[in-house]
Amino acid sequence: MSEFSVLNTRAPRLDGPAKATGRAKYADDLTMPGMLYGAILHSPIAHGKILHIDTSKALKLKGVKAIATAKEAGIVKYGVSPARYDETLYAYEKVRYVGDEIAAVAAVDYATALEAVNLIKVDYEELPAVFDMFEAMKEGAPQLHAEFPGNLNAEVHQEFGDTDAAFAESDLVVDHTFLNKRQDAAFIEPHSCLAVFDLDGRLTLYTSTQVPHYVMRTVAMVLRIPVGNVRVVKPYVGGGFGPKCEATPLEMSAGLLSRMTGKPVKMTYTREQVFLHSRARHQFYAEMSLGVKKDGTMMALKNKAVLDGGAYTSFGIATVYYSGSLLGGPYKLKAMKYDGYRVYTNKPACGAQRGHGGVAHRAAFEQLLDMTAEKLGLDPIELRLKNIMQAGDITVNELDMSSLGMKECIEAVREGSEWDKKKGKLPKGKGIGMACGFFVSGAGYPIYRSDTYHSTVVIKISEDGGVATVLTGSAEIGQGSDTTMAMIAAETLGIPLENVKVVSGDTDLSVDLGAYSSRQTLMTGHATKEAAEQIRNKIAQFLSEELGYPVESITFRDGKVFFDGQPGNFEKIRTQYIKEHRGWTDPPSGEYLTFREAARLAFLKAGTIVGTGKYKPPRLGGSYKGAAVGTSPAYGCSAQVVEVTVDMETGEITVDNMTDAHDCGLAVNRTLVEGQMQGSLSMGLGECLFEEVKFDSRGRILNPSLGEYRIPTALDMPNVKSIIVESREPNGPYGAKEVGEGAIMPTIPAILNAIYDATGVRINELPVTSERLYLAMKKAKEQG
Amino acid sequence: MLLPKFEYHEPSTLEEALQLLSSLGGNAKVLAGGTDLLVRMKQRIDKPAHVISIARVPGLDAIIPRNGHGVTIGSAVTARELSRHELIIDRFTPLAIAASRLGAPMIRNRATIGGNLVNARPAADLPPACMVLNATVKLKSAKGERDVSVNEFFRGPGDCVIEPHELMVCLNIETPAPWSGGSYIKLGARKTLEISMVNVATLLTLEGPDGPIIDARIALGAVAPTPLRAFGAEEFLIGNKPSEELFQRAGEIGVGFCSPITDHRGTMEYRCMMIEALTKRCLMRAWENARAWKP
Amino acid sequence: MKTIISLMVNGEQVEAAVEPNKTLVQFLREDLGLTGTKHGCGLGDCGACTVIMDGKPVNSCLVLAVQAHGREVLTIEGLAENGKLHPIQQAFVDKGAIQCGFCTPGMILSAKALLAENPQPTEQEIRTAISGNLCRCTGYQKIVEAIQEAAKSIEGTEV
Numbered sequence A: 001m002s003e004f005s006v007l008n009t010r011a012p013r014l015d016g017p018a019k020a021t022g023r024a025k026y027a028d029d030l031t032m033p034g035m036l037y038g039a040i041l042h043s044p045i046a047h048g049k050i051l052h053i054d055t056s057k058a059l060k061l062k063g064v065k066a067i068a069t070a071k072e073a074g075i076v077k078y079g080v081s082p083a084r085y086d087e088t089l090y091a092y093e094k095v096r097y098v099g100d101e102i103a104a105v106a107a108v109d110y111a112t113a114l115e116a117v118n119l120i121k122v123d124y125e126e127l128p129a130v131f132d133m134f135e136a137m138k139e140g141a142p143q144l145h146a147e148f149p150g151n152l153n154a155e156v157h158q159e160f161g162d163t164d165a166a167f168a169e170s171d172l173v174v175d176h177t178f179l180n181k182r183q184d185a186a187f188i189e190p191h192s193c194l195a196v197f198d199l200d201g202r203l204t205l206y207t208s209t210q211v212p213h214y215v216m217r218t219v220a221m222v223l224r225i226p227v228g229n230v231r232v233v234k235p236y237v238g239g240g241f242g243p244k245c246e247a248t249p250l251e252m253s254a255g256l257l258s259r260m261t262g263k264p265v266k267m268t269y270t271r272e273q274v275f276l277h278s279r280a281r282h283q284f285y286a287e288m289s290l291g292v293k294k295d296g297t298m299m300a301l302k303n304k305a306v307l308d309g310g311a312y313t314s315f316g317i318a319t320v321y322y323s324g325s326l327l328g329g330p331y332k333l334k335a336m337k338y339d340g341y342r343v344y345t346n347k348p349a350c351g352a353q354r355g356h357g358g359v360a361h362r363a364a365f366e367q368l369l370d371m372t373a374e375k376l377g378l379d380p381i382e383l384r385l386k387n388i389m390q391a392g393d394i395t396v397n398e399l400d401m402s403s404l405g406m407k408e409c410i411e412a413v414r415e416g417s418e419w420d421k422k423k424g425k426l427p428k429g430k431g432i433g434m435a436c437g438f439f440v441s442g443a444g445y446p447i448y449r450s451d452t453y454h455s456t457v458v459i460k461i462s463e464d465g466g467v468a469t470v471l472t473g474s475a476e477i478g479q480g481s482d483t484t485m486a487m488i489a490a491e492t493l494g495i496p497l498e499n500v501k502v503v504s505g506d507t508d509l510s511v512d513l514g515a516y517s518s519r520q521t522l523m524t525g526h527a528t529k530e531a532a533e534q535i536r537n538k539i540a541q542f543l544s545e546e547l548g549y550p551v552e553s554i555t556f557r558d559g560k561v562f563f564d565g566q567p568g569n570f571e572k573i574r575t576q577y578i579k580e581h582r583g584w585t586d587p588p589s590g591e592y593l594t595f596r597e598a599a600r601l602a603f604l605k606a607g608t609i610v611g612t613g614k615y616k617p618p619r620l621g622g623s624y625k626g627a628a629v630g631t632s633p634a635y636g637c638s639a640q641v642v643e644v645t646v647d648m649e650t651g652e653i654t655v656d657n658m659t660d661a662h663d664c665g666l667a668v669n670r671t672l673v674e675g676q677m678q679g680s681l682s683m684g685l686g687e688c689l690f691e692e693v694k695f696d697s698r699g700r701i702l703n704p705s706l707g708e709y710r711i712p713t714a715l716d717m718p719n720v721k722s723i724i725v726e727s728r729e730p731n732g733p734y735g736a737k738e739v740g741e742g743a744i745m746p747t748i749p750a751i752l753n754a755i756y757d758a759t760g761v762r763i764n765e766l767p768v769t770s771e772r773l774y775l776a777m778k779k780a781k782e783q784g
Numbered sequence B: 001m002l003l004p005k006f007e008y009h010e011p012s013t014l015e016e017a018l019q020l021l022s023s024l025g026g027n028a029k030v031l032a033g034g035t036d037l038l039v040r041m042k043q044r045i046d047k048p049a050h051v052i053s054i055a056r057v058p059g060l061d062a063i064i065p066r067n068g069h070g071v072t073i074g075s076a077v078t079a080r081e082l083s084r085h086e087l088i089i090d091r092f093t094p095l096a097i098a099a100s101r102l103g104a105p106m107i108r109n110r111a112t113i114g115g116n117l118v119n120a121r122p123a124a125d126l127p128p129a130c131m132v133l134n135a136t137v138k139l140k141s142a143k144g145e146r147d148v149s150v151n152e153f154f155r156g157p158g159d160c161v162i163e164p165h166e167l168m169v170c171l172n173i174e175t176p177a178p179w180s181g182g183s184y185i186k187l188g189a190r191k192t193l194e195i196s197m198v199n200v201a202t203l204l205t206l207e208g209p210d211g212p213i214i215d216a217r218i219a220l221g222a223v224a225p226t227p228l229r230a231f232g233a234e235e236f237l238i239g240n241k242p243s244e245e246l247f248q249r250a251g252e253i254g255v256g257f258c259s260p261i262t263d264h265r266g267t268m269e270y271r272c273m274m275i276e277a278l279t280k281r282c283l284m285r286a287w288e289n290a291r292a293w294k295p
Numbered sequence C: 001m002k003t004i005i006s007l008m009v010n011g012e013q014v015e016a017a018v019e020p021n022k023t024l025v026q027f028l029r030e031d032l033g034l035t036g037t038k039h040g041c042g043l044g045d046c047g048a049c050t051v052i053m054d055g056k057p058v059n060s061c062l063v064l065a066v067q068a069h070g071r072e073v074l075t076i077e078g079l080a081e082n083g084k085l086h087p088i089q090q091a092f093v094d095k096g097a098i099q100c101g102f103c104t105p106g107m108i109l110s111a112k113a114l115l116a117e118n119p120q121p122t123e124q125e126i127r128t129a130i131s132g133n134l135c136r137c138t139g140y141q142k143i144v145e146a147i148q149e150a151a152k153s154i155e156g157t158e159v
Helices: A016-021 A056-060 A110-119 A133-137 A163-169 A212-223 A249-261 A271-277 A316-325 A358-376 A380-387 A406-416 A481-493 A520-547 A571-580 A595-606 A670-689 A747-759 A770-782 B014-027 B037-042 B079-084 B086-091 B093-100 B113-118 B126-132 B231-237 B244-255 B268-291 C024-031 C087-094 C104-117 C123-129 C141-154
Strands: A036-042 A048-054 A064-068 A101-107 A121-126 A152-160 A172-179 A192-197 A203-207 A230-233 A265-268 A283-292 A298-310 A335-344 A430-440 A455-461 A468-472 A500-504 A554-557 A560-563 A610-615 A635-646 A653-663 A720-725 B007-009 B028-031 B050-053 B063-065 B070-074 B136-141 B144-149 B154-156 B167-174 B180-187 B198-206 B213-221 C003-009 C012-018 C050-053 C056-059 C072-074
Touching (some): A016 C087, A036 A110, A036 A271, A056 A064, A056 A110, A064 A110, A101 A110, A101 A249, A133 A283, A133 A298, A133 A335, A152 A316, A163 A298, A203 A249, A212 A230, A212 A249, A249 A265, A298 A316, A298 A358, A358 A430, A358 A670, A380 A406, A380 A430, A455 A520, A468 A481, A481 A500, A520 A554, A520 A610, A571 A595, A653 A747, A670 A747, A770 B268, B014 B028, B014 B050, B014 B167, B028 B037, B070 B086, B093 B198, B126 B213, B180 B268, B198 B268, B213 B268, B231 B244, C050 C104, C056 C104, C087 C141
Parallel strands (some): A036 A265, A203 A230, A468 A500, B028 B050, C003 C072
Antiparallel strands (some): A036 A101, A048 A121, A152 A335, A192 A203, A192 A265, A455 A468, A455 A610, A554 A560, B063 B070, B180 B198, B198 B213, C003 C012, C050 C072
16 A cells, blocks of 8 residues: 555646636636726836826827825825835835836726726826946935945845855865846736625635735735735636736725725736836846865855845845845755845836846856866766755755655756766757756745744534645736645545645635745645644544544544544444435445545534644754854755757757656655746746847836746757655655745756866856857957 | 727728828838737837738738749748748748747737838848848839849838838749858847847858858848948959858858847847858758758 | 628627628627637737637737638637546646646637647647747746647647
């Protein structure tokens, strides 16, 4: 008999048929009678004072029902982290980027709303703007926020151990710099929402979000509605990847306009507006030095990060910490020093995107490791194996690797890719490269300072039929969290998966911080498990009372009940059940008592059977400033090997294949885990080779479209050999931990290392377009 | 994204279409596949008061072989049809390849050769292929018709010789001589859905399978305000035995004809270098196809 | 000024009065309530709005509703019959080819059009057929595997 009856299988996801048939409703698919349509006025200039807003002409347009500006919205500062509430719903004194929201209109149809937006007249006094993060830090640069002189949004200085001493002991110090570009999450579904402010003063907001809970709080705060009167409901969501992790001006505008008009208001971003809103990956500049012994032992890392944050903070305060903290593992270091700077510029705000602040610096570091290996004459894999941590180790910045299948991942990709047969033996123009990475399995602390539970879950058993409904505020955004929770509930209750339903993404159901920092499998999973255990214990208790068996002897599996592993004598329960169901054609039968009957008994004894579960991580991390960011109850890790072919005459890069091993603790659903791995690799490939948001000299985005902001197509992405490693995380439910973001960490550096192997040229600036590589190869050739 | 308002006309005969163009001309745009026009209208780059669809005009969507001497291609023939048509693949290879590389499948199902030519985008896929095939386009108006060589068709970005009251109805291409072969290469960032950074079409005619080059045509796109023929490079090739070194030299000459810009897709310097490399490569492929010519 | 259009949608005759500047995707979603066809970009860059028109997959955001007059349109809602999933839909469900699901209707329809004319496609042909459908979630691999699976289960019969 296998260890699990439901977990670790390839059960088809619960919402597959709905999505495959077009029945699944996303936010823009929703309509309500009397619905109005909203549109937003964005600033056309990058920096300026607002002198006057005239909405009079727009208000007179037939079909316009309401217009909101800072006057109607009021001035309530908000943001993601309370430590940096630096934005308001509408700009009221200044606009700080092309795209900054100034007003919103609700009208009878979308065309009218757009026409009205064009009729709003705003007088600006244009101010000089700054678009480069280094320029922005200089003396005399235009200042975006009076409270943050030098445009320094956040500054981090951390040192763990004695880096000077460790460098002094090193035999070799290798330096490296790296620059990526601002990216966009490019989910295929643009943000969309439908706000219904009804007659009893309650707001229901249907919205494409990853975080109903945070949206509820922010909307309540900004629109000054009592928080108990705000309900956020997440319909199906077409991808999130980070930028949908915060309340948007779209959501707040829809809520406000609904209140002003007394009608439901639908608002959807155009693709261009998705780019203007951004809240996606920052541009990072990395400067690093690694000190090692000549046998490859890592000693010290000095790491600097400068982040281009755009005009507001968004998630950025966490981002700038992650660029440092996420290099504390998975290798042993004696000392680490980190200095990070997040800088304001007159561009859309950057936030969290898959892998958050870890991605760019991990790419830089894994390149640095390859450079170090080369200088030492070591195989890149050997260098890593020599230094990796093991389960139970604590990083120099006090992160606890309670489980860490790093060695298994490296060995899996080494073998799976036939590394030893290929490394050093491929012809010119073909290359093989590898890299590692790790990531949190849920942030140790919520975004707002609080003792709140990170997840609560309620499970209700149907009064008849033995069906479990899992009620959770968690967000299914495509990653498969609903199916994961259903499987955990089914496994714990001992019932088949088809007898579990999930209702999710609704703040009325429970508290859940949402789908970010790869937290739901571990945290919501724990709460789900606890709720199911509670129910199981209750039912076992009633069975014990009814039949006389000791509670500890009663177990459940596959929808059956076992008494010390035996069928037991349960005749009277069955008889009563059948009596209650005269006429039914499917009476319970068979050797064993069914869960259906047991649950019915419990109901008859005590009324509706409900279980509640809750989870918050224990107090984690050190006591130093910023220690919270990077803490997590568990860490996922991964290793990748990538093979590339470079067209030496044009610089074009083809990724031929990828081998990926990820330690997810325990794969609740193997297919879903592979899906997350493959999707992460595809985003990593795109960011490495194609993706860049480009601006003109006036701060306007040059490529706000999916035609010119290029994500990989089916012809760009190769097949991925996905290998699941299961280290059985002690802090995870059934040993499970993350996969959603950790898997992207090694991708960019593995490709870069493969390109180096193919061409002898090290590219440390993204994206590696054919032009960038070609010109680098040409320069290398000229320099001999 | 919303389209601006416009008046829609769907003539059911060619005469009707030409009459409409006569009267509405400057205020109208012709709608064929819509994959360019509707995009530009949504972006408010074009805001025609009238849109004239040619969907119901008969006779514009056929590929008609002309007894082994050539082919007539209706202006409403789609890229998809061109990419799959046996005659086009066999005898007019650059056009079949270019059509197969245009956009992506859904776009190819709608985009027409007429539209691709008339829109006159410097980076368009079909013009260079049409140019090396010496295609002529037939322009009709209510008052008459004229034939224009594709090599004289383009005037600047978005600008070609077609008058507002004219409609392109077809292209005529003569079958290349025996021992001819051609190809098309496109350089973009991704492997599909791309607007070219540089594109090249070539056609070579040999004097027999191992003979010297007796005719050479090279057309370059996305590297000047219009697609252009690299006549100097062509002249250089004629009379010589084909070889990689020869084609390399031709590529170097071709660069001299180009004035690529630096834009957010790529710099001028890189485009010039790529003209060299891709011209050579495209000539190699044309040579391979020419040697494999079958009657 | 509105024009009356008459077309077949998912096998049913439909008649409506539409403005010329209404796109087919708008008509399907707003007038007919067929929200299975998605709107991702409006410019033909993403393929989320793919429908099959007269047997060929097209970006419905770049087709005017008036251009669909007299034509046959198949949307994702027209695939399952009597509550039974089409083999391609079933394969997508079985192979884990669906994550967020937003690209799924377009992907399935592109696959349907492919298999209708090429029942035994190579992997490269599959990837080319879906090359105009962007997916940010899956990396395409399980989608390709699902289409391969569907090809096997359909095996040349009329789809």
